[in-house]
Amino acid sequence: MSATPEQLWQRFQQHYTEFPTLGLALDLSRMNFPADFLPAMQPRLAQAFTAMAELERGAIANPDEKRMVGHYWLRNSALAPTPAIAKEIEDTLEAVEKFTAEVHAGATVRGAGGPFKRLLVVGIGGSALGPQFVAHALGKPADDKLIVHFFDNTDPDGMDKVLAAIGGDLDRTLVVVISKSGGTKETRNGLLEAKAAYTRAGLRFEAHAAAVTGVGSELDKYAEQNGWLRRFPMWDWVGGRTSELSAVGLLPAALQGLAIREMLAGAKACDEATRVPDFAKNPAAQLALMWFYAGGGRGTKDMVVLPYKDRLELFSKYLQQLIMESLGKELDLDGKVVNQGLAVYGNKGATDQHAYVQQLREGVLNFFVTFIEVLTDRASSSIEVEPRTTSGDFLTGFFLGTRAALHEKGRESVTLTVKDVSPYTIGLLIALFERAVGLYASLVNINAYHQPGVEAGKKAAGAVLALQAKLVAHLSANLGKSFTVTELAAAIGAPGQEETLFKVGTHLAANAGRGVQKTGGGSPAEAKFAAS
Numbered sequence: 001m002s003a004t005p006e007q008l009w010q011r012f013q014q015h016y017t018e019f020p021t022l023g024l025a026l027d028l029s030r031m032n033f034p035a036d037f038l039p040a041m042q043p044r045l046a047q048a049f050t051a052m053a054e055l056e057r058g059a060i061a062n063p064d065e066k067r068m069v070g071h072y073w074l075r076n077s078a079l080a081p082t083p084a085i086a087k088e089i090e091d092t093l094e095a096v097e098k099f100t101a102e103v104h105a106g107a108t109v110r111g112a113g114g115p116f117k118r119l120l121v122v123g124i125g126g127s128a129l130g131p132q133f134v135a136h137a138l139g140k141p142a143d144d145k146l147i148v149h150f151f152d153n154t155d156p157d158g159m160d161k162v163l164a165a166i167g168g169d170l171d172r173t174l175v176v177v178i179s180k181s182g183g184t185k186e187t188r189n190g191l192l193e194a195k196a197a198y199t200r201a202g203l204r205f206e207a208h209a210a211a212v213t214g215v216g217s218e219l220d221k222y223a224e225q226n227g228w229l230r231r232f233p234m235w236d237w238v239g240g241r242t243s244e245l246s247a248v249g250l251l252p253a254a255l256q257g258l259a260i261r262e263m264l265a266g267a268k269a270c271d272e273a274t275r276v277p278d279f280a281k282n283p284a285a286q287l288a289l290m291w292f293y294a295g296g297g298r299g300t301k302d303m304v305v306l307p308y309k310d311r312l313e314l315f316s317k318y319l320q321q322l323i324m325e326s327l328g329k330e331l332d333l334d335g336k337v338v339n340q341g342l343a344v345y346g347n348k349g350a351t352d353q354h355a356y357v358q359q360l361r362e363g364v365l366n367f368f369v370t371f372i373e374v375l376t377d378r379a380s381s382s383i384e385v386e387p388r389t390t391s392g393d394f395l396t397g398f399f400l401g402t403r404a405a406l407h408e409k410g411r412e413s414v415t416l417t418v419k420d421v422s423p424y425t426i427g428l429l430i431a432l433f434e435r436a437v438g439l440y441a442s443l444v445n446i447n448a449y450h451q452p453g454v455e456a457g458k459k460a461a462g463a464v465l466a467l468q469a470k471l472v473a474h475l476s477a478n479l480g481k482s483f484t485v486t487e488l489a490a491a492i493g494a495p496g497q498e499e500t501l502f503k504v505g506t507h508l509a510a511n512a513g514r515g516v517q518k519t520g521g522g523s524p525a526e527a528k529f530a531a532s
């Protein structure tokens with residue numbers, strides 16, 4: 001039986017918490033956890049707080065990679081476990097600000113074009129999603145110091161599209177290549193494609209390029225050898241998906257003209273609040289426990305993230321990586337197979353009400369929602385679209401209506417309310433979810449800070465490209481002669497790889513300049529490949 005309005009009002013008062021220092025409120029009233037859930041979780045939560053305190057003190061919280069996990073130090077270097085780390089954090093922040101000031105002052109003018117006008121960020125995963133989210137959330141096209149573009153994939157056409165948008169401004173475009181490991185192929189390809197574009201335009205790429213990467217990495221050495229403008233460090237104690245408040249995120253944001261110290265202040269304030277070992281006072285603990293409740297600690301329900309704000313539309317994409325790459329793990333910390341995770345998807349309200357919200361209300365019940373409500377509609381006042389009603393009132397109306405409509409049908413939701421979309425709030429939101437992920441990982445006993453699945457994908461792609469190289473070598477050594485994939489597999493010593501050879505050969509044949517032809521092909525086994 002559904003709750004009466006009076007019961008809901010009581011539950012709302014009981015489970016709605018304001019965190020005034022953060023400008024944040026969290027409402028758990030539409031999660032139907034029973035009264036004994038919170039007391040029952042207390043011992044596990046206490047352990048999670050202890051593990052988090054150890055992590056912040058510099059424990060090896062990523063045992064598989066034998067690494068410390070230090071993203072909390074980035075916004076409060078006094079917490080760093082050694083003075084040397086604290087100094088590196090501060091020095092890097094100052095270096096980011098100094099370089100940014102030089103760029104903005106036009107001190108790094110290239111060629112005849114004038115000061116830098118655009119920024120091309122090349123990176124992927126944790127080296128792109130945070131910068132993209134922040135650039136989109138806080139950018140103001142009329143005021144931004146640099147217009148930001150991204151290469152975040154190895155899709156040639158995608159890169160062409162970005163280069164076309166940059167157009168004749170290449171000489172006034174600064175390129176920041178970001179890769180913690182410095183060896184990620186997608187990013188390496190983006191760097192080479194960007195460099196080729198500069199060369200085609202008769203420009204020196206090196207005079208336009210800066211890097212954010214681990215000291216001594218392949219990218220670091222390349223940037224040094226080629227005399228790039230500047231190099232900024234990344235450290236092994238910062239994970240890719242928690243690196244937004246290191247140089248990875250701060251450099252692009254500062255160059256765009258965003259207030260990075262305010263982002264750091266928001267994150268620091270949130271860290272302080274989420275360090276409090278008390279569920280009632282800690283918004284990250286509240287989120288982590290709701291995730292546990294919703295999915296029974298097994299991730300059986302997906303989390304749909306619905307911010308009612310266009311500026312936050314990339315937040316769900318950012319969270320998708322932060323949460324799924326951190327929590328989606330085969331083994332727990334004791335080596336037991338657990339196949340943990342928490343699937344995340346979403347976009348923005350009210351837009352999504354005209355898309356998949358139909359299924360959320362009436363279809364398969366395999367999710368809970370995290371609504372994000374932003375109190376400030378816009379900086380200025382609004383017109384009335386109906387008597388005494390603004391567009392922003394409609395947005396709020398649609399949010400509350402959807403929340404109620406879902407609840408009526410037994411579909412649960414958490415609501416996060418923030419006052420605005422400012423650098424402070426963005427820093428706060430990043431820190432809030434980073435902490436919730438860390439606490440939840442402890443609740444379910446997994447390592448949130450490694451990504452063996454990502455590494456496995458990288459290895460598998462390497463094997464495909466090695467096979468392609470053998471295929472091309474064989475076809476080139478037998479010009480004009482056609483082979484089925486069965487013949488090719490036997491010839492190049494790749495038994496069992498017929499399907500991959502078929503896919504790779506078909507791709508080569510579809511692309512100009514590769515010199516591979518495909519003939520026949522009523523079925524994959526009959527298709528023949530040749531080089532000319």
Ligand code: PA5
Nearest residue numbers: 125126127179180181184240241
């Ligand atoms: O979060 C992670 O660790 C990954 O998503 C990485 O950020 C991603 O693979 C890119 O790695 P890198 O920054 O080393 O190029």
